[in-house]
Amino acid sequence: MKLEFLSGWSSAFSRWMVVVAMCGAFAGVNARAQDRHGHGDGVGLEAETEWFTGRRGYLHGGLGLIKSLGEHSSIGLTGHVVRESSGEPFAPSIGLELSHRLAPEWELEVLSFGLTPTTGQHAWAVGARVRREFDLGDDRTLTLFGGPTVARVRAEDGATGAFPHVTHWMAFGGIEWSQPHWRVAGFGSYSVFNRGVRGLDSRVDLEEMTHFIAYKNNDGFARATGGFEAAWTPTERWHFTARYAAIRLEGVRLRHAVMLAPAWHPVERAEVFVGVQWLLNGARGNELFAAGVNWRF
Numbered sequence: 001m002k003l004e005f006l007s008g009w010s011s012a013f014s015r016w017m018v019v020v021a022m023c024g025a026f027a028g029v030n031a032r033a034q035d036r037h038g039h040g041d042g043v044g045l046e047a048e049t050e051w052f053t054g055r056r057g058y059l060h061g062g063l064g065l066i067k068s069l070g071e072h073s074s075i076g077l078t079g080h081v082v083r084e085s086s087g088e089p090f091a092p093s094i095g096l097e098l099s100h101r102l103a104p105e106w107e108l109e110v111l112s113f114g115l116t117p118t119t120g121q122h123a124w125a126v127g128a129r130v131r132r133e134f135d136l137g138d139d140r141t142l143t144l145f146g147g148p149t150v151a152r153v154r155a156e157d158g159a160t161g162a163f164p165h166v167t168h169w170m171a172f173g174g175i176e177w178s179q180p181h182w183r184v185a186g187f188g189s190y191s192v193f194n195r196g197v198r199g200l201d202s203r204v205d206l207e208e209m210t211h212f213i214a215y216k217n218n219d220g221f222a223r224a225t226g227g228f229e230a231a232w233t234p235t236e237r238w239h240f241t242a243r244y245a246a247i248r249l250e251g252v253r254l255r256h257a258v259m260l261a262p263a264w265h266p267v268e269r270a271e272v273f274v275g276v277q278w279l280l281n282g283a284r285g286n287e288l289f290a291a292g293v294n295w296r297f
Helices: 002-027 206-210
Strands: 045-054 059-068 073-083 091-103 106-118 121-137 140-154 165-179 182-193 222-232 238-249 255-264 270-280 286-296
Touching: 106 140, 121 165, 121 206, 140 206, 165 206, 182 206, 206 222, 238 270
Parallel strands: none
Antiparallel strands: 045 059, 045 286, 059 073, 073 091, 091 106, 106 121, 121 140, 140 165, 165 182, 182 222, 222 238, 238 255, 255 270, 270 286
């Protein structure tokens, strides 16, 4: 069993190092511009890491690099490996995102990702998000956001062992309110498919389809979803976030995901976070411990 575990990690590690090498070559080390949100504090490169671990050997590791392309644009590269239980293979994925501020109140994001072949399954997707910000005065803003994502997935039929192809169209949108110490967002999605998806398994994580962390560690063909996120920043060094998502799959009881994640800024350009995520999904439910570091250069 121990040798199996080490062998699995060795295979995943080699794949992960390819992702890391690609990220490093892509990002460079001499970036000095604005950060990804255009705050203009001299940040040109942001590195993000995250790890989740849970019961039954669940493991999820992620790395992301975001590079400023000037005053109004940025590009990001992400990589993930996921193992759902002990003895199963790791599923690597890689994503690319482009963000551009069209005007002071308008922003466009184009996203894509690919799930590399694992036990017969693989996928690719492209999507877009538009954000419209309204200034309410006194450092308060209201933002509307939304857009489509389309994925082509080679899924697995657990009953027959077949691997049918599914085209997944998702419409996603929401609203966000923020002020200096609080931020609250509500969001949801609705999907259609080119064929019936009941009984089909997909390794595509819904966070990659939506770019909202509330959906992380939830895969499958979701017909409809809804959720919210609330963040509180009481001081410059502490940040607390609560996330919730409800997910409706074909022929499956409603899933719920709840996450609490406090974060600490030991220095101005670094953030360390820990957290707990509860995946409430009957026998497939889990409790995950999360940790990660974000660093801006």
